[in-house]
Amino acid sequence: MRRKRAPFNDKRFIGNTNSNEVHDLDNEDRYGECNIPLIRDSHVKTFSPDTHAQAKREGFDNCAKCIGNSKH
Numbered sequence: 646m647r648r649k650r651a652p653f654n655d656k657r658f659i660g661n662t663n664s665n666e667v668h669d670l671d672n673e674d675r676y677g678e679c680n681i682p683l684i685r686d687s688h689v690k691t692f693s694p695d696t697h698a699q700a701k702r703e704g705f706d707n708c709a710k711c712i713g714n715s716k717h
């Protein structure tokens with residue numbers, strides 16, 4: 646589920662700079678296991694362009710719940 650408020654700004658891909666994981670909010674885990682509400686706003690990173698490829702270029706690991714193929 647995308648969030649309109651800052652710092653999410655309706656973006657699809659959100660990086661957690663604390664865990665170094667990227668989440669796909671269009672495929673957010675329906676049981677809440679992505680724990681998006683627990684990410685501090687100061688740890689929320691958006692991408693430009695708003696793509697998974699850009700998140701990978703910036704060195705983020707996949708969330709195992711909403712993207713899969715996590716390295717951890």
Ligand SMILES: [Zn+2]
Pocket residue numbers: 667668669673674678679708709710711712
């Ligand atoms: Zn996730």
